[in-house]
Each structure stands twice: as C-alpha cells, then as structure tokens.
Amino acid sequence: MTAQYIQDNIQNALDEDISSGDLTAKLLPELSVSTARIITRQSGILCGTQWFDGSFMALDPHCDIRWQAGDGDYIRPGQLLCEITGQTRALLTGERSALNFLQTLSATATHTRRYVDAVSGLPVKIMDTRKTLPGLRHAQKYAVRMGGGYNQRAGLFDGILIKENHIAAAGSIAAVMTAALALAPVGVSVQIEVENIMQLDEALLAGAKLILLDNFDVEALRFAVKHTAGRAELEASGGITLSGLREIAETGVDRISIGTLTKDIEALDLSMRII
Numbered sequence: 001m002t003a004q005y006i007q008d009n010i011q012n013a014l015d016e017d018i019s020s021g022d023l024t025a026k027l028l029p030e031l032s033v034s035t036a037r038i039i040t041r042q043s044g045i046l047c048g049t050q051w052f053d054g055s056f057m058a059l060d061p062h063c064d065i066r067w068q069a070g071d072g073d074y075i076r077p078g079q080l081l082c083e084i085t086g087q088t089r090a091l092l093t094g095e096r097s098a099l100n101f102l103q104t105l106s107a108t109a110t111h112t113r114r115y116v117d118a119v120s121g122l123p124v125k126i127m128d129t130r131k132t133l134p135g136l137r138h139a140q141k142y143a144v145r146m147g148g149g150y151n152q153r154a155g156l157f158d159g160i161l162i163k164e165n166h167i168a169a170a171g172s173i174a175a176v177m178t179a180a181l182a183l184a185p186v187g188v189s190v191q192i193e194v195e196n197i198m199q200l201d202e203a204l205l206a207g208a209k210l211i212l213l214d215n216f217d218v219e220a221l222r223f224a225v226k227h228t229a230g231r232a233e234l235e236a237s238g239g240i241t242l243s244g245l246r247e248i249a250e251t252g253v254d255r256i257s258i259g260t261l262t263k264d265i266e267a268l269d270l271s272m273r274i275i
Contacts, residue, residue, distance in 0.1 A: 010055050022093040034274050036095075040081060041269040041270070044110035045075070045106060045109035046072070046109070047146040048071070048101045049070065052082075052101055055101065060086040066082055068083075102270060107265040108140050110147065112146075115258060122246070125150045125256070126261070127255050129257050143262075161192075190210065191212055193212040195215065197224065204231055209232050213237065221251040222251040235254065236253045
C-alpha cells in the first residue's frame with residue numbers, strides 16, 4: 001500500500017461527496033477557523049488515521065490534527081480520539097469522507113480482532129480473502145493486519161489460487177498443478193482448493209504445498225491434518241463462524257481464511273463535534 005493509493009482513495013471519496021461544491025458549507029464565513037473533537041461511542045480497534053488525516057489535509061493543508069490514539073490501539077466508548085483545528089468550511093466538508101474511512105477501517109480491524117482473540121494461544125493464522133469493498137481492498141487488508149490478522153494474496157496478480165472451476169476447465173488436479181508450478185514466478189504462492197480427501201491426495205501427489213480445505217467439517221479437518229502429516233500447509237475455509245472457530249483451529253490446520261472479516265462488518269460509531 002502506497003501513499004499514492006491512499007491519496008487516490010481520498011480524492012475519489014471527496015470527488016464523490018463534493019462534486020461541484022459544498023453548498024451547505026458556503027453558509028459559513030470563508031475565513032472562519034474552528035476546532036473539532038472526534039470521539040467513539042463504541043469499543044473497538046482504531047484504524048484509518050492516514051485516510052482521516054488526508055481527507056482534511058486535501059481541503060486545508062494547514063489544519064492541525066492531534067491524535068490521542070493510533071492505528072491498532074484498543075479504544076473505549078466516550079474516548080477522545082483526536083482534535084483537529086482548521087478552516088471551518090474544510091472541517092465540515094471533509095467530515096463525512098474522513099469518518100467514513102475511519103469507521104469502516106476500524107470496523108474491519110475490530111471484527112478481525114474478535115476472530116484473532118478466539119484462537120488465542122493456538123498456532124494458526126487468521127487470514128482475509130478478496131471479499132472486500134470495491135476500491136478499498138488494500139485499505140481493508142491493512143485494517144486486517146491492524147486487527148492481528150494476516151493477508152492472503154492482494155489480487156489475481158500476486159498469487160495463484162486454483163479453485164474447482166480451474167480444475168474442471170483444466171481437466172484434472174494433476175494437469176492444473178503442473179501448469180501452475182511451471183507458470184508461477186519465484187516467490188509467488190500456488191494454492192489449490194480441494195473438496196474431499198481423495199482430492200487432497202491428488203493435490204499432494206501433484207506437488208501441492210499449500211492446500212485449501214473447502215467446507216470440510218471438523219472431523220474431516222482433523223483427519224486431513226493427520227493424513228497430510230506436514231507435507232503441505234493446510235487452510236480451512238468456507239462457512240466458518242466465530243462460534244465454531246476455535247474448534248476448527250484445534251484440528252491443527254495452519255491457516256483459516258474468513259471472508260466475513262472484510263465483507264460483513266458494522267461501522268464503528270464515531271462522532272465529530274465542533275467545540
């Protein structure tokens with residue numbers, strides 16, 4: 001994730017909201033300066049301060065933002081997160097975009113932390129997926145890291161994940177694995193999804209070192225781990241809920257990928273008030 005990526009996110013958000021101008025902000029004196037406070041009404045993990053800052057700096061490069069917490073910090077209801085002083089029009093024009101970024105990324109980090117905490121003490125990684133909000137993939141993946149999780153591939157360009165349709169189109173697990181291993185540049189992971197133990201054996205025989213166990217129940221996961229015996233890294237995925245997470249982790253899988261980390265989130269309740 002680069003500074004340019006963040007800047008592009010911010011510009012897109014501001015363009016969407018402001019378009020030809022903020023008509024309401026024009027009701028206020030052009031040279032007015034104000035201070036605002038941001039508080040949280042909910043507990044959670046803070047994330048998105050760079051996007052928040054940039055939303056205001058794009059409108060008032062001289063505004064002063066003073067944070068009382070940082071990305072990855074636990075925050076509690078009523079806590080003062082930051083104070084910002086700048087042109088009043090800029091504060092009110094940038095408010096919604098800035099808070100949208102902050103509440104969405106904090107929600108992603110907070111949701112991730114719940115899953116990470118649920119498997120505390122076990123040697124398993126909680127992984128995200130590509131089920132992200134359009135245009136905010138890298139931002140949400142950053143938020144997953146702030147919540148203690150791990151990132152899968154960023155997109156289709158930096159990793160190979162062979163799913164059932166790829167296998168069907170190629171003709172067999174052996175055929176598609178041969179093609180993948182020949183194609184993959186050095187440092188690019190090759191992962192294959194299997195749906196049963198027979199396919200797991202085929203994948204192992206074809207040289208797979210990273211295997212996704214799709215919708216395996218707990219008993220099947222436990223057997224797969226014992227059967228694989230360290231020959232490949234195993235990842236559980238599909239229909240995984242918070243309530244059943246620890247039992248899945250206790251089977252001995254190396255990774256658990258969860259789409260809900262980024263797609264089923266509830267924005268953190270944040271408030272900005274002029275003082």
